[in-house]
Amino acid sequence: MVRSRPFWRLTAAERQVWEAYPSGAWVDLRTGDPARDDPAGGGAWGPERTVRAELVTALMLGARPAKPGQVAGLRLAGARITGMLNLSDATLTSKLHLLNCHLSGTVSLTDATTKGMRFRGCDIHRIRAARCTVDGLLELDSCTVHAGVRLDNAHVTGQLRLARARLMAPDLDQSGPQSHRPSESYLEDVRRPFSDAEKRERGWDQNHWALWAGGLTVEGGAFCRDISTVGGLRLIGAKFNSGLYLQRAVIKGTGGHAVYADHMQASSVEFSAGFTAEGTVRLRGARVTGVLSFDQSVVSAQGRALHLSHMQVDELILTPASMEGEVNLGYSRVGVLLDHPRAYPGHVHLNGFAYESLRGEARLADRLSWVSRDPGGYRPQPYEHLAAWYRRIGHEQEARRVLLAKQRARRSTIGPTGRLAGLLLDLIVGYGYRPWLAGVWFAVLLAVGTAVFATHPPSQVGLDERRVFHPFPYTLDLLVPVSVFELRGAWEPVGWTQWLANILIASGWILATALIAGGTRVLRPSNP
Structure with a gap:
């Protein structure tokens, strides 16, 4: 052995x-x-x-x-x-x-x-x-x-x-052995984060x-x-x-x-x-x-x-x-x-x-x-x-x-004109995802117009026949982009109400455009 x-x-x-x-x-x-x-x-x-x-x-x-x-x-x-x-x-x-x-x-x-x-x-x-x-x-x-x-x-x-x-x-x-031990300064240095290039350079x-x-x-x-x-x-x-x-x-x-x-x-x-x-x-x-x-x-x-x-x-x-x-x-x-x-x-x-x-x-x-x-x-x-x-x-x-x-979030990435248009669409119809907002705006404008024209009625354009003015259908006719009741041409706003009438007409076009865009999903994909 x-x-x-x-x-x-x-x-x-x-x-x-x-x-x-x-x-x-x-x-x-x-x-x-x-x-x-x-x-x-x-x-x-x-x-x-x-x-x-x-x-x-x-x-x-x-x-x-x-x-x-x-x-x-x-x-x-x-x-x-x-x-x-x-x-x-x-x-x-x-x-x-x-x-x-x-x-x-x-x-x-x-x-x-x-x-x-x-x-x-x-x-x-x-x-x-x-x-x-x-x-x-x-x-x-x-x-x-x-x-x-x-x-x-x-x-x-x-x-x-x-x-x-x-x-x-x-x-x-x-x-x-003591000679191979790292110093305290080295230990502090090695603990801080370095880039990959620095690590390779230092042999780590x-x-x-x-x-x-x-x-x-x-x-x-x-x-x-x-x-x-x-x-x-x-x-x-x-x-x-x-x-x-x-x-x-x-x-x-x-x-x-x-x-x-x-x-x-x-x-x-x-x-x-x-x-x-x-x-x-x-x-x-x-x-x-x-x-x-x-x-x-x-x-x-x-x-x-x-x-x-x-x-x-x-x-x-x-x-x-x-x-x-x-x-x-x-x-x-x-x-x-x-x-x-x-x-x-x-x-x-x-x-x-x-x-x-x-x-x-x-x-x-x-x-x-x-x-x-x-x-x-x-x-x-x-x-x-x-x-x-x-x-x-x-x-x-x-x-x-x-x-x-x-x-x-996307709105912050586009130019000033796009941001303004986006803000407007957000307020009106929530970019098409809140179409009920358009109905709210429409109702508010209709109520305001009806109240104003009830107290400040417009003048009749033609005097060949006697007409009775009704503020509600008249305001509705202004808001709808295409005249339905044919009252827009029969009555002429007077004074400052002309500005209100123009605002109602422009608002009607904006609301209709926003609703169409939302309905046809121009503003949102059909399948996100």
């Missing part, structure tokens, strides 16, 4: 690991004292709890075969593992399970193919697992990783578990991400509940075939974004139940076949809080507890939108946004405010789509009010 060892000298702890591996038995080096067993202080553990990473690597690469009838595996608790645990490019056939261990070096699984990998309650310097394939469970529950986790283009056939984990971006690592493409996982595929659920990070989550193009769950997670972005997940695909996504993000949550072009929820979340950012444009989502729940910043839903397609007015504290981009159903406590006034808050100004599509939805569910009156609000 000695000849097969890659090490001539083994400590007592290492010998236990060496002997236990062929049967997959547990080696527990913990003392039972929670304070002394805390892996955060594992750097001070003595040789009785120290295992070299080279020994772990050798065993995982087949330094010892399995015992007949048993399954080999490395299961170790309460150990201090020194050095870099390098399993890159390896094909591992046994499982690695570390519990409450302290790993001062990097865990490297780049391009490796492994069985299940479990790190529970461990204190780890850094994890690199780009393009790694894990056939089973990849677990980092309750772990602390000081210099980031890299899982870009990795493939996990089972579940990914990061519940209660604490992750820090590489640039914020405080566990390494990876270093401000606590989880760098673009292209990650997880077949089972990705359970990240109660995770806390200093640094963002980069999930561009990731696939979560059984959902991504981030309830109660606290994500503090250090580069402007808390979550960057363009073109992500998932069966469901939960940014809910106390999820907190400092920085933009960006899911541009994401595809969610189930629910995307921001229920009772807290999101704050300078500028844009939620960038959710060009998405396709079956159901979007926007009922946050608190939100600061813009919301961008432009050109997204949503089956059901459940929201309330608090979801949009600032500007909201809705141009091109389409939905099949609206749910929530929002009143019509809230919806009208919602479609009018685009930072680019007036956009017709949000009004038209909202009106179409109201009409589809049988609320014709609400649909007409939305289209009226659209015309009023």
